Amino acid sequence: MKTTDATDRGGDVRLSGISKTYGSFTAVHPLDLTVPQGSFFALLGASGCGKTTTLRMIAGLEEPSTGTVHLGEQDVTALPPYKRPVNTVFQSYALFPHLDIFENVAFGLRRRGIKSVKKQVEEMLDLVQLGEQARKKPHQLSGGQQQRVAVARALINHPKVLLLDEPLGALDLKLRRQMQLELKRIQTEVGITFVHVTHDQEEAMTMADTVAVMNGGRVEQLGAPADLYENPQTTFVANFLGTSNLIEAEVDARSGDDIVVKAAGDKLILPGGRSSAPATTGGKVLVGVRPEKIGLAHADEAGSIPEGRNRIAGKIVNTSFIGVSTQYVVDCAACPEFEVYVQNIDRDPRLVPGADVVLHWNPAHTFGLDAAQDIDAGVAEEEAA
Ligand SMILES: Nc1ncnc2c1ncn2[C@@H]1O[C@H](COP(=O)(O)OP(=O)(O)OP(=O)(O)O)[C@@H](O)[C@H]1O
Numbered sequence: 001m002k003t004t005d006a007t008d009r010g011g012d013v014r015l016s017g018i019s020k021t022y023g024s025f026t027a028v029h030p031l032d033l034t035v036p037q038g039s040f041f042a043l044l045g046a047s048g049c050g051k052t053t054t055l056r057m058i059a060g061l062e063e064p065s066t067g068t069v070h071l072g073e074q075d076v077t078a079l080p081p082y083k084r085p086v087n088t089v090f091q092s093y094a095l096f097p098h099l100d101i102f103e104n105v106a107f108g109l110r111r112r113g114i115k116s117v118k119k120q121v122e123e124m125l126d127l128v129q130l131g132e133q134a135r136k137k138p139h140q141l142s143g144g145q146q147q148r149v150a151v152a153r154a155l156i157n158h159p160k161v162l163l164l165d166e167p168l169g170a171l172d173l174k175l176r177r178q179m180q181l182e183l184k185r186i187q188t189e190v191g192i193t194f195v196h197v198t199h200d201q202e203e204a205m206t207m208a209d210t211v212a213v214m215n216g217g218r219v220e221q222l223g224a225p226a227d228l229y230e231n232p233q234t235t236f237v238a239n240f241l242g243t244s245n246l247i248e249a250e251v252d253a254r255s256g257d258d259i260v261v262k263a264a265g266d267k268l269i270l271p272g273g274r275s276s277a278p279a280t281t282g283g284k285v286l287v288g289v290r291p292e293k294i295g296l297a298h299a300d301e302a303g304s305i306p307e308g309r310n311r312i313a314g315k316i317v318n319t320s321f322i323g324v325s326t327q328y329v330v331d332c333a334a335c336p337e338f339e340v341y342v343q344n345i346d347r348d349p350r351l352v353p354g355a356d357v358v359l360h361w362n363p364a365h366t367f368g369l370d371a372a373q374d375i376d377a378g379v380a381e382e383e384a385a
C-alpha cells in the first residue's frame with residue numbers, strides 16, 4: 001500500500017538556515033538539511049544536542065529563530081502544526097486510555113468528520129499487525145504493541161512526513177530491536193518520509209537510509225550508515241558511532257598514494273584518499289582503525305602475519321567473551337587501550353591477559369583525522385547514553 005504518489009516529489013523536507021536560540025543559548029546553530037521524500041532519515045546525537053528542537057521546528061511546534069522550513073515547494077515556516085502535512089509520534093505515545101485500539105486509530109478520521117472509517121482503520125491495524133487486538137484497551141497491550149498503535153494513529157492521517165521522537169525509548173532492548181525492524185518495514189511499505197530522532201547509534205544505523213550525526217546543535221556529518229561508520233570525518237563521529245581506535249601519529253613520508261606515519265616507533269600506512277587531515281611531513285595526524293578490522297596474533301606467531309599489513313605490538317590487558325566474538329583490550333605503546341574484536345571461530349587459548357601479541361590489519365582499513373580535535377570527543381557521551 002502506497003499512501004503517497006510515487007511521482008509526486010513534493011515531499012522533500014528542506015531546512016534552510018534554521019536555528020533556535022533560547023536567550024543567549026543556541027540549541028540549534030543555522031542548519032541546512034534536505035530530507036528526500038520517501039527516505040528514512042535519522043537525527044542521531046547525545047542528550048541535549050538539539051534533536052528534539054530540530055524535529056519540533058519541522059512539526060511547527062517550535063518557532064525557528066532564523067531560517068525556513070519547506071515541504072517540497074511550499075514554505076511552511078509560518079504554518080501552525082495542524083496545517084502542516086506532518087504527524088509526530090512521541091516517546092510517550094499517549095493513547096486515549098478509555099478508547100479501544102480501533103477507536104484510537106480512528107480518532108484522526110473521526111475528528112475530520114469522516115463517517116466510514118472501518119476500511120481504513122482495518123488497513124492500518126493490519127499494517128502494524130494488530131488486526132486481532134482492535135477491541136482491546138491500550139492497557140491490555142504490551143509496550144511494543146502500544147507503540148505500533150501510536151504509529152497507526154499517526155499514519156492514518158496520510159501525512160507526507162512522520163516525525164518520530166525517541167519512539168522506542170520506553171521499550172526494553174529486545175523489544176526495541178524488534179520494533180526497529182517493524183518500523184523499518186512499515187516505512188518501506190507506506191513509502192512516507194520518516195524523520196526519526198534517537199541517541200542510540202545502533203538504532204539509527206539499523207533503520208535509516210541517511211543518518212545526520214548531531215553534536216552541540218550542529219550536524220557533524222551526514223551520510224548512509226556504512227559510509228559514516230567506515231569514513232568518519234571527525235573524532236566525534238568516529239567515537240560516537242561504534243568504537244574507533246585512534247592513535248596519535250606523525251607524518252613520516254609519502255609513498256605513492258599512501259601516507260607513511262609513525263606512531264610510538266611503529267610505521268603504519270594510511271591511504272591518502274582516506275585521510276581528512278592535511279598530510280604534511282612532520283605534521284600530526286590521528287590514525288583510526290575499527291576494532292573488528294584487526295587480527296590478533298600471539299607474539300610467537302608474528303612471523304606468519306602476511307607482508308604489507310599494518311602491525312603494532314602490545315600486551316593483552318583484558319578479554320571479554322560475548323558469544324559471537326571475544327573483545328580484547330590491548331596495551332600498545334601508541335595506544336594504551338586498543339580494542340580488538342575477534343569472531344569466535346578458532347580461539348587461540350594463549351590469548352589471555354598478560355600475553356604478548358601483535359595486532360595487524362589491512363592498511364586500506366585505516367582512516368586519518370585532523371589531529372587538532374579532541375581525541376576523546378563522543379566517547380563519554382556514548383557511555384552516558
Ligand atoms: N524551552 C527551552 N528553553 C531553554 N532551553 C531549552 C528549551 N528547550 C530546549 N532547550 C535546550 O536546548 C538544548 C537542546 O534540547 P533538545 O531537546 O533539542 O535536545 P535533544 O537532542 O532532543 O536531547 P534528548 O536526547 O535529551 O532528548 C538543550 O540544551 C536544552 O536544555
Ligand SMILES: [Mg+2]
Pocket residue numbers: 051052053
Ligand atoms: Mg529530545
